[in-house]
Amino acid sequence: MMTTNDVKIGIIGLGYVGLPLAVAFGQRRSVVGFDINSTRIGELNDGVDVNLETTQDDLKAAHHLVFTTSIDDLKDCNFYIITVPTPINEYKQPNLMPLMSASETVGGVMGQGDIVVYESTVYPGCTEDECVPILERLSGMTFNHDFYVGYSPERINPGDKKYCLTNIKKITSGSTAEAADLIDDLYQQIITVGTYKAESIKVAEAAKVIENTQRDLNIALVNELAIIFNRLNIDTEAVLRAAGSKWNFLPFRPGLVGGHCIGVDPYYLTHKSKSIGYYPEIILAGRRLNDKMGEYVSGQLIKGMIKKGIHVEGSNVLILGFTFKENCPDTRNTRIIDVVKELNTYRCQVDIFDPWVDADEVSREHGITPITAIQAGYYDAIIVAVGHQQFTVMSGDDIRRFGKDKHVFYDLKYVFPAEQSDMRL
Structure with a gap:
């Protein structure tokens, strides 16, 4: 398995979650920020974040970060982080289409030994039951033999300038013990208050979804x-x-x-x-x-x-x-x-x-x-x-x-x- 020194990150989805993540990692290592919205990419290349979660100075400080709409630019990456929205439909049922599409994108470019981490909010079991089969089908590789996955739920609070990505403790998890350790080590490089390594991907998924369920109640x-x-x-x-x-x-x-x-x-x-x-x-x-x-x-x-x-x-x-x-x-x-x-x-x-x-x-x-x-x-x-x-x-x-x-x-x-x-x- 790769080490953290070998990691080249591709982040899929540059919204409220993906962009701060790309900026934080991009100050330290090579990062490709991918989004299908060409207008969004153009604005970011001009130093403008219309979501106001990052400043022009933040974007300038991410010296190793590039933005793109080209899937081909992701091929040199070996560590993918998917940060697309997971909304509900008009019947209040999960709409996994953005997540499935992002999984197809990554599955088409990933290589031997690569790691895919999901940050989008899902229900327990979704990463392994819904996303992994897509990665296997598109890549032609076998899960936990040729590639690995992890889940590290986002905890971004839009508009909050006190609690942001780097000073909110991060839950991490991986599909094997080795993958979990590498994922946790990588996130520790940008999370100043530390991480919490969950026992499994399902535990991490469940922890995320009950955080907001508790607040809702x-x-x-x-x-x-x-x-x-x-x-x-x-x-x-x-x-x-x-x-x-x-x-x-x-x-x-x-x-x-x-x-x-x-x-x-x-x-x-x-x-x-x-x-x-x-x-x-x-x-x-x-x-x-x-x-x-x-x-x-x-x-x-x-x-x-x-x-x-x-x-x-x-x-x-x-x-x-x-x-x-x-x-x-x-x-x-x-x-x-x-x-x-x-x-x-x-x-x-x-x-x-x-x-x-x-x-x-x-x-x-x-x-x-x-x-x-x-x-x-x-x-x-x-x-x-x-x-x-x-x-x-x-x-x-x-x-x-x-x-x-x-x-x-x-x-x-x-x-x-x-x-x-x-x-x-």
Whole structure:
């Protein structure tokens, strides 16, 4: 088997996960960064990361990194890392097409003794049951004799400048003890806080998928608590602050659960669970509740408008923020769209303002054209839906200036003190 000194890395997929990985390794050794998106490759070659996860200086510092859309450029690599998205389809079932396609790409270029590591979130068993057969078929080689695989789940938190790739402990695993050791040694070269070598690939896969399942369930719990406390006319944030005075109370907050991880990963686990004959009650209950929160938020806003005597049909509603979380441009699986769609059923005229998004992408993916400037005194209702820094530096009065003399101000993210808004989740 090769040593870490022999490794030449090819990274397939240069999104939120793959690019930081390519940059970190590219400061130390030869790396080929591959993506099928030619526009993305052109931007990276110009030193621009539209995801804002790396800077121009970061890209310049990766002296050994090259970007390409040519599969042929991967042929000289011997260590492949696959970092493509693993979304769900409209039926909330795993969509493995990007993963299968990436496996076909690598299988067509890999050679004797090579190692393929997967970082994409999957269900336990997917790497060996679904991906390995593709690698064998395309390469004509035998697993664990001619080539080896590993799984090292990504833990990227988009927009987080405190916890990033190199200072988040990395889980590693390999299909043989020797492969596991080499994979772990390689990642230790860029992960400053160390690695955790799991006992098997399945253990590593399962560990990843339950990380976000646990967060999803905790958020579902506080979402349900918020619904109860709203009916009791108790401020949810005040309750959570009081409960948080105990050292072991978990600091979760209610909200819309979107993004490429928390709102998606549990479905990978439940898919696998149902395939082996067990229907997961608690996990799916949490998912159902979180998936309905957009409808709940919209209903609360409509009730607030009616209480103030605001005519709902034809009303103008401003939503501040559209990304799935604060201070990042990522709109994947954003649940703000649920609020928009629900308000549209009441014939509200909804405007979206978000300084972080690519307007063309939002228009293409969601059929919405964000506004570029906010008209003062125009809106019947205002929702602060995402806690972007551009909004958190404003005061409650600043937000209210966008509204008519009579309007509803809904602070969905607890950005402002309770007395400055009309409604909070």
